[in-house]
Amino acid sequence: MRIQSSNLAILMLAIFLIVPAGAETAPSTLKIVCTTSVLMDPATYIGGDRVEAISIADPTLCPHLQTDIIPNRIQLNMDFIKDANMFMAYNDSNDQRYNMPAINDFMTANNYGTAEWMTISNPSRGWNTPTNSKLLAAEVEGWLANKDPANKTYYEQRYNDYAKSFDAIEPTESEKKQLNQTQVIVMLWQKDPVQNWLGMNVVNFFAPEFALNGTKTAARVVDDINANPEKYQNVKYIIENMQSGELAKGIEESLKDKGIDAERVIFTNFPGSVEGADTMAEVLNHNKQIVL
Missing domain, CATH: 3.40.50.1980 (Nitrogenase molybdenum iron protein domain)
Structure with missing residues (x-):
């Protein structure tokens, strides 16, 4: 015992x-x-x-x-x-x-x-x-x-x-059809979702000075608009990236000078950055709704 x-x-x-x-x-x-x-x-x-x-x-x-x-x-x-x-x-x-x-x-x-x-x-x-x-x-x-x-x-x-x-936020068939027909100029950080998820027609893109050795700045895009205005005739949106600041004002002004009434809009890529987009799914849906 x-x-x-x-x-x-x-x-x-x-x-x-x-x-x-x-x-x-x-x-x-x-x-x-x-x-x-x-x-x-x-x-x-x-x-x-x-x-x-x-x-x-x-x-x-x-x-x-x-x-x-x-x-x-x-x-x-x-x-x-x-x-x-x-x-x-x-x-x-x-x-x-x-x-x-x-x-x-x-x-x-x-x-x-x-x-x-x-x-x-x-x-x-x-x-x-x-x-x-x-x-x-x-x-x-x-x-x-x-x-x-x-x-x-x-x-x-x-x-x-x-x-x-x-x-739940994937584009519907009717949304896909509309997005596929929409031409845009987009900031580099948003190019992948705009082109490969939303299926929009990316005519050109821009990036900060420190990216891509400065070869795709907004100023370079403006130069291309001036040299090839016909290429941009049907551009509907210029898509900025919120966290990168305003880079594309010059692009918007250049298009308007050519009689192209493109709208500059702002996508985000971080949850909590805008009201009503507290999750990543809400962020992506927020971006999608802007261009529909």
């Missing part, structure tokens, strides 16, 4: 020691730091009541324009960040140059340890089409399931619901 009692005591002690360790690896709520709202959106939805998430970058501006803003946003969220369980980044050039280093420097300066980043497998893929948004969300779902395997089924179900939100 004494041996059995001794064994029971040892077993109870082992359980007592093991349980806290397990609880530490899978806390009741995962705190997630995301570089942008592009990751915060799927993390929040798929994680449901198992997750709290924040975004470091302001969704209304491109991160390269936020060198003074991001450190302030980090300071405002310092208590959350120091206790975070996960760090998620898209790992594109903006994340690599601005968002991730800002977090890393903050963690180092305050002796909070090292941020172990979860990063997208193919950051060049982009995210602003339904297909690419689903691929991004699938990776987020995988990260959550690996971190918290006890709730793997929960995350899978939430991912499936999240993916359906993109199916």
Whole structure:
């Protein structure tokens, strides 16, 4: 009996020691730091009541324009960040140059340890089409399931619901017909969804000075309009990218000088950047509705 009692005591002690360790690896709520709202959106939805998430970058501006803003946003969220369980980044050039280093420097300066980043497998893929948004969300779902395997089924179900939100915004047949016949000039960051998702007729595109070695600036497009005005006769929209600032005013003015009444409109690509577009599906639907 004494041996059995001794064994029971040892077993109870082992359980007592093991349980806290397990609880530490899978806390009741995962705190997630995301570089942008592009990751915060799927993390929040798929994680449901198992997750709290924040975004470091302001969704209304491109991160390269936020060198003074991001450190302030980090300071405002310092208590959350120091206790975070996960760090998620898209790992594109903006994340690599601005968002991730800002977090890393903050963690180092305050002796909070090292941020172990979860990063997208193919950051060049982009995210602003339904297909690419689903691929991004699938990776987020995988990260959550690996971190918290006890709730793997929960995350899978939430991912499936999240993916359906993109199916609901696909253009109808009548919308496709209209969009296919619409000619546009578009900002580089929106060219893929405009051309390959919405199916619009891209006559030309423009980009910031730092992109493509400065060969596709708005000024270059204006030069082409002046040289080949007939090419642009049926352009209906000039599509800007909200986070990049106003680049295409000169294009709009040049077209109007040629008697071409094209409308300059603004797409966005970050959730939370405009009213009524708090999720990525709502962002894409917002953009689609602008040109219908």
